[in-house]
Amino acid sequence: MVITYLEKEGFTVIHAKDGEEALRIFTLESFDLILLDLMLPKLSGMELLRMIREKSLIPILILSAKDGEVDKALGLGFGADDYIAKPFSMIELSARVNAALRRANYHVNAPEDRRRNIIEIHELMMDVENLTCSKKGQEIKLTSKEHQILKLFMTNPKKVFTKEHIYQTVWDEPYYGDENIINVHMRRLREKIEDNPSEPQYIKTLWGIGYRLGEF
Structure with missing residues (x-):
């Protein structure tokens, strides 16, 4: 079928x-x-x-x-x-x-000048062109969705993102309130980039609102 x-x-x-x-x-x-x-x-x-x-x-x-x-x-x-x-x-x-x-x-x-961007936030470095990420020089293996979520935060360091905004931007689909897919990806991403995922420094939770990039 x-x-x-x-x-x-x-x-x-x-x-x-x-x-x-x-x-x-x-x-x-x-x-x-x-x-x-x-x-x-x-x-x-x-x-x-x-x-x-x-x-x-x-x-x-x-x-x-x-x-x-x-x-x-x-x-x-x-x-x-x-x-x-x-x-x-x-x-x-x-x-x-x-x-x-x-x-x-x-x-x-994507335009060549945009894909060649290398973004650095504290100890994290993202190579947008090659879809790679590293921390303290050590490569971090991210899925394509994790990469897109992290890129969203790293390119908008002062912005607060709701789960709806993250889903609509990364998945390019309407958001119907299913938080599980966002929660799973955020947890996995934090496990990879944070020193202590229970006390995240790179992606902060604003309870009842959403998430934002941490300040360093």
Whole structure:
């Protein structure tokens, strides 16, 4: 059903029946987006996600019938860009796919002078062009969403961001009040950039309002 619908929408779709086949195809061909089911035979979706993320920042949308915040947090923490719970409508899937492709295309085609920016805040340094981040000279491996969230704060050091603003800016979609996806990404990001995630210094929480970059 998914393949038929996306092909009618104008996409070229290549399907893998299990995780091992998916990994083999990924190493042989070039793609713009991956739709990844977690329940795969031979090689699990989570393991496949981890292996792909070691080599590529390609947008990855997880599809899963599993419920619970733990499953979502684990999937997003492993580096997925978005999470679509089954059952879902084809219209929702198409909207998520197009939004992910727009975001990826924006980064690829951003003006050269903008992509070459190197942003430094205290001990953090972000290379916007190469989508890399380091702290005290040590590389920090961020997912594409974590990178976009951190970039949002580092390029707007005096601004306060609500969860709605963060979601609409980073995900490029309307915000319907689901705070979980923001909370998960913010927690994972803090675990990577903060000395003590329980007492964050780089991204401060303004209770009842949102977040802002810390002052140094």
